[in-house]
Amino acid sequence: MNFRAKKDIEAPLDFVWQQLTDFPQYERMAVRRGAEVERVDHLRTPGAGMGWRIRFAYKNKPRKVLLRVVEMSVNQALDFDLDSPSVAGGIRVELLELSPRLTRISLAAEIRPKTLAARLLIQSLRLVKGRTQRRLDGQMNKLAQLIEQRLRNGAG
Numbered sequence: 001m002n003f004r005a006k007k008d009i010e011a012p013l014d015f016v017w018q019q020l021t022d023f024p025q026y027e028r029m030a031v032r033r034g035a036e037v038e039r040v041d042h043l044r045t046p047g048a049g050m051g052w053r054i055r056f057a058y059k060n061k062p063r064k065v066l067l068r069v070v071e072m073s074v075n076q077a078l079d080f081d082l083d084s085p086s087v088a089g090g091i092r093v094e095l096l097e098l099s100p101r102l103t104r105i106s107l108a109a110e111i112r113p114k115t116l117a118a119r120l121l122i123q124s125l126r127l128v129k130g131r132t133q134r135r136l137d138g139q140m141n142k143l144a145q146l147i148e149q150r151l152r153n154g155a156g
Helices: 013-020 023-032 116-127 129-152
Strands: 002-009 036-039 051-058 061-073 077-083 087-099 102-113
Touching (some): 002 129, 013 087, 013 102, 013 129, 023 036, 023 051, 102 116, 102 129, 116 129
Antiparallel strands (some): 002 102, 051 061, 061 077, 077 087, 087 102
16 A cells, blocks of 8 residues: 655755654654654664664554665655564655755655455555545644744754
């Protein structure tokens, strides 16, 4: 199953890239939401090969996901691979400079079931794809607002 979303952010490309690759910030956000996050690499700077083992509850069941950065093109794109016992997939985030103060972020995600239960879950997502897409669009809006707020506050 594929999902796509895009959003224009009122911030320079370099700043958006800096915010997107501030992985410790996202680790803290996940922990605040109840997830357990464990780094599985020893890289000192952001780059391909970074990875996290993430444990969280979804639909009242414990879930485990291994998320890895597989490619990182500075100021252009990030590619992630995700693997869990029930699903696998990938996420691609691309940036495009529309003007010196406007950047478009595009996200493409694909998930593939590995088990019958996951196949049923993905089938149920297909049935409510419009609602799922609206939730993804809402999360992209929140991300854009967060980055724009950080720019206004002088972060980075």
